Amino acid sequence: MTSVKSPLVARIERFPIAGSFTISRGAKTEAVTVVAEISLGGHAGRGECVPYPRYGETPEATLAAIEAMQEGVARGLTRETLQATMPPCAARNALDCALIDLESKRSAQRAWALLGRPEPTAGTTAYTISLASPEAMAAATVKAAHRPLLKIKLGGEGDPERIAAVRKAAPNSELIVDANEAWTASTLEKNLDACAAAGVTLVEQPLPAGADEMLAQIRRPIAVCADESVHDRTSLERLRDRYDAVNIKLDKTGGITEALALADAAKVLGFDIMVGCMVATSLSMAPAMLLTPLARFVDLDGPLLLSRDRDNGLRYEGSRVFPAEAALWG
Incomplete structure (x- = not known):
């Protein structure tokens, strides 16, 4: 044979x-x-x-x-x-x-x-501040305070102090927060209130996926976005009373084909869209740029966090990210 x-x-x-x-x-x-x-x-x-x-x-x-x-x-x-x-x-x-x-x-x-989609245009991406002590996060934020949109990684105990320190260091930036499932039922409302007091626009995945039912039982002072709780279209229905937005990442959806279908379905159900990424090169970001015309939030800063990107990488001007050239992808 x-x-x-x-x-x-x-x-x-x-x-x-x-x-x-x-x-x-x-x-x-x-x-x-x-x-x-x-x-x-x-x-x-x-x-x-x-x-x-x-x-x-x-x-x-x-x-x-x-x-x-x-x-x-x-x-x-x-x-x-x-x-x-x-x-x-x-x-x-x-x-x-x-x-x-x-x-x-x-x-x-x-x-x-x-794919029959609108051509993506340059947009503003979030820039991520890693989890650390309030003092270290404030120091990192000072260096990024010129950026219009910052994504703040939180981690549980001490988060109200962290977000207050970050806001003081970046008084003019829009802030979104990612708790990466680290909050609990006992800290949820206190942490959401601290974020609201700091003028945070959006909180990602405060509770563990599969244990997020409390989000449907409380008054949410700011918008909450599903990340680990949403993968593909089959995830959406159970999230409707718990979340206001969904973070669409191609590694979760299994590619841009399902990601676009998920975004369309989420829009019909009234969710805001965030297009997110893992820490990766421009080759990961390029197809995700096709989602940006649908997105309220763009978080495609992976290459900005690397010491080096691959050849023909995306062009970034400050926090402005531009669609890929054909030499990179698509």
């Missing part, structure tokens, strides 16, 4: 973070990504993903999951077939984005035109 040579290759890549990046679940000093590349007819399409330990993903397992699709890709795997073949996960994201990039290059169309 003759084996079919696959046009799919995948690899793990590592990019150092400038300093370290800290959230409630820990710190890291490098972004570990997995890249899928599909070649056909002299063209190559790429997609990048970031395996997330929160969902039991590792770079090695993600690489293996992508490589397990080699025969399917060789036999003409389509994006539509991919959605039915793999569950939403980082591996599917890399493959979905690689297939779109390949189709875009082969058809000489930009990805948004190919």
Whole structure:
């Protein structure tokens, strides 16, 4: 039996973070990504993903999951077939984005035109302040206080002091907060009140996914956004009385195909949209830019947190992020 040579290759890549990046679940000093590349007819399409330990993903397992699709890709795997073949996960994201990039290059169309979407334009991205002591966060915030939108990582005990210190250091910036599931039923209302007092616009995922029912039982003084609680369209219905917005990340949805469908469905249900990212290179950010015309909040600062980005990366001017050139993706 003759084996079919696959046009799919995948690899793990590592990019150092400038300093370290800290959230409630820990710190890291490098972004570990997995890249899928599909070649056909002299063209190559790429997609990048970031395996997330929160969902039991590792770079090695993600690489293996992508490589397990080699025969399917060789036999003409389509994006539509991919959605039915793999569950939403980082591996599917890399493959979905690689297939779109390949189709875009082969058809000489930009990805948004190919997908029937509006062309993304430059927009303002949030810039992340890592979790630390109130004093250290204030010092980091002073350096970023010129940015119009800051995303503040919180982590539980001491959060009211952290957000007060950040607000004092950046009196003119719009603030959004990400608790990364670190709050509890006993601290929820106190922390929300502290954020409201600091003029915070939005709080992401204050309670653990699966234990967030209290959000439907209290008066929420500011908008609350689902992150770990939302993955794809099947997640939405149970969130309607708990959240005001949803954070759409391609590694959760398993690619831009489902991400766009999720955004459309969320809009119909009245949710605001945040387009978010993991700490990754511009190759991860580029397809997510297709969501920005639908988004109230854009959080695509991953490359700004790295010591170096990949070649042909997105252009950033301060907090303004510009859509990808075709040499990068789509």
